[in-house]
Amino acid sequence: MRQGTEWEPKLVGFLCKWCSYAGADLAGTSRKKYPANIRIIKVPCSGRVDPLFILKALRLGFDGVLVSGCHPGECHYQTGNYRARRRVAITKKFLEYVGIEPQRVQASWVSASEGGKFTEVVAEVTKGLKEIGPNQLFSQERQGDGTKAT
């Protein structure tokens, strides 16, 4: 962050290539504007997202994680999004119990035709992250700990 500029949250988005990624693409080709806070990673299916990815992103200092896949019943691989749903649900709830703000882990269903929804989701998630502030969960101020979160 440069001095004098306002803090902007960094959000990593794991988007399914069959739906949400195309949805983001559609938002772009439709000249729709969404916050530039999201860094998109294309995954072959939302079911590819291991909860480990979410933790790793938070460990690296990202302020939030968005997992986005196809609506229930629309998975290219039939069941990938159902599995993602269970995984993300327990991850979100469990992280809340451990003490991570639930706003940091977000999930959505965005189909390839929902460019508009994609911009809304990213805007909402970014707004939520601005409210809770920067991710300092894994920050280094602890005694004698020289870890670098990179």
Place this chain on the structure above:
Amino acid sequence: MEQRLRNEAKALLEQGKVDWIIGFESGSLKFATTPLITKDKNDADRLVINPFMVNNLANFLTEVKGRVGIVAKGCDSRSIVSLMQDNKVAREDVVILGVPCRGIIDLSKVERLVGKERDELDDITREGDKVAIKVDGEKKEFLATEALFDNCLACEFPTPQEYDILLGEPSTSVVNKPAAQEKIEKLKEMTPEQRWEFWKNEFSRCIRCYACRNVCPACFCQRCFVEETEPQWVLPVPRWQDNLIFQIVRNIHVAGRCTDCGECERVCPVNIPLRSLTKEMYDLVDELFHYKAGMDKEAAPLLIAYEYAEAEDLFR
């Protein structure tokens, strides 16, 4: 019960119905038991059943080849069923010698109760709802709920759910759910920041010995993510950030397999209250998906099964 187990085990080996017997024998330390894994029918006479058989033997099932006769308490039998759900072991390769369990005695709790080391105690016996401890020729009685492991106090299924031979009558455990849930409730009353601070402190003690992972029958990956180097998910050196990520992700990975057997917490050399994580996950999957680990060998595992509509409120 003990004699019957020895006879059954011997018969199984003699008739060639199993290649291995996995059970408990007396350990080298006072009161303690240690796993006995044998092919020799003469060893069957060393098998014991007592309230100190802590280990979850299901952990060894995936490590031996051939048919196995295995001694299982309620929680262990669920771990075995869970392994069957994951196709790690075949039902026909296992002969489950079910032990109706009345709770396992936590020797550290006993030591605290009487204020003496276990070596100084003459005898510890379970009598109904009481635990009788003989020390210096004097007999002291305590409520069983004071001397059992926390997870035993929350035990829902003390009698094995799946067995071939049940050694004794089905048992009811002595439960004290509030006591078993105490630590978790305390955490839930805290603010998220306090909870994070709490785990931060606990995990700054962790030495990453991986005892929790190695003792866990649900942790059966050939290669654990913490050992992967490309990409390196977590640093191998024990720093609280990576220690905590390791344990959080481990818990998520074993969700729906964990039977609350309490082994991870018991083996932790630095006494991190791991059960406060595992039990919460256990309750979470029950609350969200009405799923209990290791109850039905035909059922699909938690993270494979799905329903068309569930957990909808968590998705945008």
